[in-house]
Amino acid sequence: MPPWIERQRHLMDYTLAAMARRWGRNLGLVAVYTLLVFVLASVMMFTDAIQREAGQLLEQAPEVVVQRMVAGRHDLISADYMDAIAAIRGARQVRGRLWGYHFDPVTAANYTFMVPAANAPPAGRVHIGAGLARARGAAVGDVLSFRGHDGALFSFDIEGLLRAESEIITADAILLSEEDFRAFFGIRPGLFTDISLQVRNPREVTKVAEKIVERFPDTRPILRSEMQRTYASLFDWRQGLVLTVFAGALLAFAILAWDKAAGLSAEERREIGILKAVGWETTDIIAMKTWEGALVSLTAFLLGVLLAYGHVFGTSAVMFEPVLKGWATLYPRFVLTPHVDLFQLAVLAFLTVVPYTAATVVPNWKTAVTDPDAVMR
Amino acid sequence: MIFQPAIIALVLADFLGLVFLAMASVFAVRLLRHWQPASGSAMQLGLERRTYLMSTLVTFVLLTQLGALLLFVLNAERMAPLFVGAMCAVGTLNANPFGFPSLNLRMALFFLAAIWLVMNHLDNRASDYPLVRVKYGLLLMVVAPVAAVTAGLQLAYFLNLEADVITSCCGTLFSSDRDAVAGDLTGLAPGPTLVAFYGVLGLTVAAGALSRRARWLRGLFLVLAPAAFVTAILAVVSFISLYVYEHPHHHCPFCMLQAEYGFVGYGLYVPLFLATALALGHGVTRLFARTPSMTAIVDEAGRRLDGTATALFAVFLAAVTWLIATSNLILLGG
Structure with a gap:
């Protein structure tokens, strides 16, 4: 195995063990993160699926x-x-x-x-x-x-x-x-x-x-093409509107992520100090913290997307139905055709993983440049 | 303005990127003025510490840009039904004058990002950071301005997009008052382009494969790589697209990213962009590798970069040949 991969594997190994030792702390963050992904993914999958249904109907118009x-x-x-x-x-x-x-x-x-x-x-x-x-x-x-x-x-x-x-x-x-x-x-x-x-x-x-x-x-x-265009932009607009409403939540989440990454416990500080004292370099600590962020993001992202999939295609999005599809006395009952694509996932990652990573870069660096003697004294 | 998640995501990513690049630029100015590797002053130590933050920040921004390029194209493809006359991403990008410039700058930014990342990676391996001034100079003078202009153009593009929807104020036929966007690209004549394509790409792969033998071959490869990229893109528009779609007039370079065509576009673009990025990264770093410590590192890493880039160019060439061979379209001869 190339030394670079071997090195990353060991770093990951260490990170996982360190995270497992403080699982309570990470659990809170993952839960909030998952919830955020879940909400955004539900909105996007639901409007997309309904837009798809509308598109198929209009094809016969x-x-x-x-x-x-x-x-x-x-x-x-x-x-x-x-x-x-x-x-x-x-x-x-x-x-x-x-x-x-x-x-x-x-x-x-x-x-x-x-x-x-x-x-x-x-x-x-x-x-x-x-x-x-x-x-x-x-x-x-x-x-x-x-x-x-x-x-x-x-x-x-x-x-x-x-x-x-x-x-x-x-x-x-x-x-x-x-x-x-x-x-x-x-x-x-x-x-x-x-x-x-x-x-x-x-x-x-x-x-x-x-x-x-x-x-x-x-x-x-x-x-017909005019109707298709109008429907498409209407649904896009609804998605955008709901996402804007959630912008506040996204900001709050970024602040939480920043705070979690910045507020190290005395024990964690000591751990970093020891690592540096035994020869870890600043880049190693940054790499470890990056792996930590990647693991948290991946877990939350996968969980959130899976939950949203169940929510949208299993329960027809009970939580957001009234906002996203409008209402009527004789509302049709229908089951949406499951559909997820790369594009949706990429957009979702841009809306959640990117802000999370951005919020943790600076605090992680601050942690990584800590002098060993300053914390072990 | 069209208000939808992908556009919000792209604008958000650009905004975060600009904030980080602004931070990095302020730091770059300080570094260029005060960097003295020989000194042990508190200033120098502080700067050295901060380089870790800056290289992480810039790496983050540049990796986001790589994703943003893909997202931008996929989104353009998605928005096509919103415009009269647009059948795919070409139409969407033609919907206002900012579309294609945004895309071109995004591609430029992708390659700049790759060059910077390769340079940063190699520089970090030398003990005395010989390229630190070059790196931050490049960031301040080229990368940050290009990123800012790209973000500005993209924002202008999105803000000036108006979906052609039914409005109740238009009493009569709505679509006819709107100029349809140009939905098609025209390419160079397929015959000569095919010859040029195989000539340039073949030469590039040959030079790359033999680059360990002689320095001039290595130089040739590094010069040919960007030319191969340009030729390849022209060839995609000119004739590769025709073979993919099995249609003599469909020149779109974007539709092949869609499921209808089995995502073959990814099989073409990913190797092509990666190969060009690696070769450019090596070439530009070599231009600045003056100190002996750096030359050795660049020589050693350059061999691996060239090897990977050559292999990727070969994959691209093989993929194109395979597409032409298995296509049902008979374009030339017959």
């Missing part, structure tokens, strides 16, 4: 959604627009969508009524989301009743429940037929909520959208 604006507000769009849009080269699968919200006083929640593009249930029947079924205690075969736009009572037979895997989007959904939708909300035939379309060549999406605005100045096309 239509490339362009066209809304009609009246006086700056979203209004119903006429079917005539669809033919003109379909005539634009490159646009395909142009389709009028029908969807809307309805407030249900029974559960004090908003439901999303939607006419699906394919396989719509027959008139008088609906498919409902799992969150809604839970809230209303409804099952297949039951009857759901709502008051329509004119106060008339509408009853629907529940024909099916939407799959639990899709709950993150379908928790509050009610899928129904077009006739039922129009009767329930009082929307005349020939009018739609908005229009969705696909574009054959992804590079032409912006061009197609420009042509739509040119042809119909009262419309607002929303691109």
